[in-house]
Amino acid sequence: MPVELPELPYSRTALQPHISAQTLDLHHGRHHRAYVDRVNAGIAGTELAEASLEDIVLGSQGSLFEAAAQAWNHAFYWQCLHPRAGDEPHGPLAERIARHFGDVQKLREEFNRAALAVFGSGWVWLVQHADGSLAIVSTRNANTPLTGTSTPLLACDVWEHAYYTDHQSDRAAYLRAFWRLVNWDFVASQLR
Incomplete structure (x- = not known):
């Protein structure tokens, strides 16, 4: 059975103005x-x-x-993305974020630091380790936490094709747009 390209879970215009x-x-x-x-x-x-x-x-x-x-x-x-803007994590996810990062703002700051530090192409992830703790990891090129022992919760694509059309080479502007679109319900559903 061939692998299929999944449909986007929203219309191609739904993420505007953050992602065109x-x-x-x-x-x-x-x-x-x-x-x-x-x-x-x-x-x-x-x-x-x-x-x-x-x-x-x-x-x-x-x-x-x-x-x-x-x-x-x-x-x-x-x-990981959703057109609904302004949501914040709640319930067990919010509790774990508070325990491991202090609050959502500190999570964003640490995540952004990791995303801005990726040289070239890669991904930044919020993951849950086997012991239940949360962490931010970056992977280069096609690498993925799927091959390790941590559970991916949130992914941000920092390859240029993810943001160049909308933000040119301004990865920080892309990250600001990304945070306006994070689907916290999906992130929470990945918790183990």
Whole structure:
């Protein structure tokens, strides 16, 4: 069964003015689609042809891993965003953020520092470790916490294609837009 490009969980214009439809067309319609197409080409006729995308990420290496991890990372990233603006985390997620970071503002500051420190292309994640603690980690290129022991909760794509159309090379402006779109309900649903 081929891997499919997931539909966006909102319309292509829903994230405006923070992320434009033009950026979504490029980022989802072209970049994410290209990763999915590369995965399907790489698994055709192999034992991974019937595997889930997550299993392909966990069971591959080299260029197939890179394409599969990027496809998985992007599918996760789209779920982390929502057009509803102004929400804050609540319940158990808010309690854990307070315990591990102090408050949401401190989480954002630490997350932004990590995102601005990524040289070149990569991702920044809020993860939950096996002991229940929360942490911020960055990964380079296609790497993903999915291959480790931590559970991804929130992802921010810091590859230039995620923000160049809307913000040119101003990653800090993109991060300000990102925080206006974080889907805290999805983040909370990933807690273990």
